[in-house]
Amino acid sequence: MKLMKGTAFSIVVLALALTVGCGSRHSPKEVYYLVAANMSTNYWQTAVAGFKKAAAEYGVTAKTVGPDNYDPQGELAELQKAVAAKPAGILISVADAAVLTPGINAAVDAGIPVITVDSDAAGSHRLYFIGTNNLDAGRLGGRRVAEKLGGKGNVVVFTITGQPNTEERLKGFKDVFATKPGINIVEVVDIKGDTGVAFDRTQQLIAQTGAKKIDAFVCLESASGEAVAEAVKRSHDSSRTVVAWDVNPDTLNAIKDGVIDATIVQKPFTMGYVGLKALDEVFHYPPAQPSKDYSSDAFAPYPAFIDTGTSLVDKSNVDLYLSASAAHAK
Secondary structure, X not given: OHHHHHHHHHHHHHHHHHHHHHHOOOOOOOEEEEEOOOOOOHHHHHHHHHHHHHHHHHOOEEEEEOOOOOOHHHHHHHHHHHHHOOOOEEEEOOOOHHHHHHHHHHXXXXXXXXXXXXXXXXXXXXXXXXXXXXXXXXXHHHHHHHHHHOOOEEEEEEEOOOOHHHHHHHHHHHHHHOOOOOEEEEEEEEOOOOHHHHHHHHHHHHOOOHHHOOOEEEEOOHHHHHHHHHHHHHHOOOXXXXXXXXXXXXXXXXXXXXXXXXXXXXXXXXXXXHHHHHHHHHXXXXXXXXXXXXXXXXXXXXXXXXXXXXXXXOOOOHHHHHHHHHHHHO
C-alpha cells in the first residue's frame, strides 16, 4: 500500500513537472512582430486581432508596426527597426516585393525567422507564406463577373500595382476572361492606396455610354470597394456590376442594399493567428538552414504555403457574415 502511494505521488510530481516545463516554453520576453502597410484599415486591424489573440494564448509579446497608408518604403523602415530589436520572429505582408525583399533577407541572415502573410515575396529568404491562394481567388471573382455579364461587356479593375497578391488576383480574372472573348478589361486603375482615386475615376467612367459603357467594376483590394460603390450609388444606375474584396462592414451593407453584387472574402484574423503560432514553432525549433528554399525539398519540415481560405459573399449569405462581424466586434 505504501508502495502504491509512493508511486502515485511520483506520478503526480512528474505530471506537475511536465506541466511546468510546457508552460515555461513561452515568455513575455519573446517578442513577435507583425509588419504591414495600410495598418489603419479594417482588414489589418482584423489581422492584428488574430495576431494578438495568439500571443495572449501563448503568453508572449506581440508588436504590430507599419504605415497607415500604402507606403512600401515606410514599411521597409519599420521592418528594419523590427530587425534591429532582435525579436523572436517577424510576420510580414509584402507591399512591394522589390522594395522589401532585401530587408527580409537581412532579417533571416540575422537569425530572425520571417514568414510572409497576405502578400508574399517568393524570391526572398522567408520561410514560407500564409494567406490566400490569390490566383484562385481572382478566378472565383472572374467567374462571378462573367456570369453576371452573360459573357460580354467592358470591365474596369481597381488595384494597387506592385503587390504580389493583387497581381495574382488580376491574373486570375484574366485567366477566366481569356475564355470569354466578349469580356474586355478596358482599364486597370492603380489607386496607390488612395480611395479618392477610385471614386473620382468611377464617376468619370460611369458617364461613358454606348460601346464604351463600363458594365462591371472590380476591386482587387479592400480599400476601393466602398468608394466605387458610393460612386455607382450616386449615379442611380443599377445596371453596373460591382465586385469588391474583403468583408468591411460598409462592403457587406452595400451588398445587402444591392449596390455591390459580391465580394471575395479572405481570412485576415486567421492569417494573424496562425502566423504568430507558426513563428513561435520556428523560434523554438529552428531550421538547420534558415535561408534554404524548402519549397524544392521533398522532405522539408515546412509547407511552401498555408492557404487560409477564400469564399464569395453575395445577397444569399451576406447576413451570416454581418452577424459574424458584429459578434467579433463585441
